[in-house]
Amino acid sequence: MNAPLPQRLARLIRQDVQGMHAYAVQPSIGLVKLDAMENPHRLSPQLQRELGERLGAVALNRYPGERIDTLKQALARHAGMPEGFSLMLGNGSDEIISLIAMACDVPGASILAPMPGFVMYAMSAQLQGLKFIPVDLTPDFELDERAMLSAIEQHQPSIVYLAYPNNPTANLWDDAVVEKIVQAAPGLVVIDEAYQPFASRTYADRITRHDHVLLMRTMSKFGLAGVRIGYMIGRSALVAQIDKVRPPYNVSVLNCEAALFALEHAKVFEDQAAELRRQRGLLLERLSKLPGVKAWRSDANMILVRVPDATQAFEGMKGRGVLVKNVSRMHPLLAQCLRLTVGTAEENAQQLKALQESL
Template identity: 50%
Template sequence: MTSTNSTVQTLIRGIIRDDVQALSAYHVPDASGFLKLDAMENPYRLPAEIQQKLAQRMAQVDLNRYPVPSYAGLKTALSQHFGVPAEYDVVLGNGSDELIAILSIACARPGAKVLAPIPGFVMYAMSAKLSGLEFVGIPLNADLTLDTPAMLAAIREHRPAITYLAYPNNPTGTLFDEAEMEEIIRAVGDSGIVVVDEAYQPFAQRTFMSRLPEFPNLVVMRTVSKLGLAGVRLGYMSAASELLQEFDKVRPPYNVNVLTEAAVLCLLENAEVFEQQAADLRAQRQQLSIQLAALRGVTVYPSSANFLLVKFTDSEGKAGQSPSFADQVFTKLVERKILVKNVGKMHDLLHSCLRITVSTAEENTVLLKALQQILE
């Protein structure tokens, strides 16, 4: 056994890239038995009537056949429902993660760079590194808004092939200023693409999708995950047709499975259910924000997403160093079978912060009662 392990380690050192060996795998904690408020999921299950419609539709799927690789029907339905401009197409992915990987692969010329504000979605940097691209992160301002002068300076210096702007941003929930984003898109010009990631658009109700014709270098990316379909894993992006054709060349031909395709087509016919759920969660976000901010030592940052970034300070008004006060709160929530996301180590701006998914009124009440007990 020792000899086998030694051989495997030799293989790894010899064939696996050094930067890959240095990485840690993306960790998803086991949430069995927990109140799950860590992954920005829609907490609502499908109504019984729609469950029956979905079951009937899924039963008719030919599982023995590959998907039709053009996905024409699904793309048309997505475009019509989500306001993709006329004459603009979409490219589909197995969630936004695959779309980000597609962009990275397509743009991975020697010396190419990826630029994004930080803290931001971790997959921008990870996908860039896995594709051999250099990632350049520009810290947000202390109030978690864009440092636009720093972004513009970085664009002049690095001429990034890809610039990401999450609208709103994860993990902060910030809805960046639209005029500042326009300035960044224009500054990049024809030297790169600007990807506006609208994963949380149902909760922000703001979009750049309708503005695609204004900016030849603009890519708008979305997912159906936050709308309430995280389990089906479907993302889509739109841009100028010539750009999409290049990105489509590196997309695996059968990357969206037939069950996902059938499920999304069925559920889009009942889209008003998800729109009402999003409206309910927007109302719960406002209520939860007010209730959390009323707790001792709690600061709630403005959010346009379906989560809240919350900072915790101790009785003396200190966030603490290591472990931070938020680390202690996180541990005590876990003891009470409540799982939130501890983002304190992601970036200095997030020190002593937890990211909390907005859920139903009932689940939000459970969280609030637990926090009251912990903070007392």
């Protein structure tokens, strides 16, 4: 536990920051790590050697330069970016979320998002001094159309976040409801497609209909969580304004080269995603047979489950060497819920056994 801050220093730090909790990362040494929706597959030894040689040749003595533009072009091709649109890079999606809030920080600005959802939407609002407006999902974790449209009309938010699919509920929402929200939004709408490699649908083919929609993706779920590359696509004029608040050289030369290497071997990662989708189906099928467990349909590489006692199940699984995420205290709708990451066949077998024994 951290010691109290001396008063002469405490007066320099914002009171709301002092009252916050830092983003928590669970210790995972010695455990099967299934708490953070990471791709469990590593590169083959041959690709490891090739990447190592390539990274070893990078000019670490120079600031990132034109190679960053090469990565942007490669990502634009990978995502099928339309004409008239531009792409901005971030040090993970988290940085992009912060930059959007910074760019939109005008008097009276606010951010609206369905809850439960990704914690960084609310955190970015608080840190930038914007009002955050949470709108509860339905008990089945669907968008509450009436509540969302009412909140938009009442608060006129500057930014609306729609995770597609959502974290931690892992579901894709009704497209007709999504479109109504997009059309009703007076400001920006950010479609967060962090889990797109595992989803059955994408909003990418609809962004050309609107000038206020931004599409946000990450290479973390592609298989590069450790590389920290996020990107955002939108109308060029809009992206150019947000790009002005981006720190210079926010993506390192090593991260850039690793991302380019991965895109050149995209088939390897696409095959991994296909295997994880297959494992997700098997895991859902087996979870449905566990008494007392309710699992929701997933379009991501995670599955939300409700158990009789989330704390008991979480601690029991951890004691059996499997680390998952206890989300039961994140929001009242998540009462007694755990979030399970889809792993390899062996990891999923260990996860199921640990869960069953811990119920």
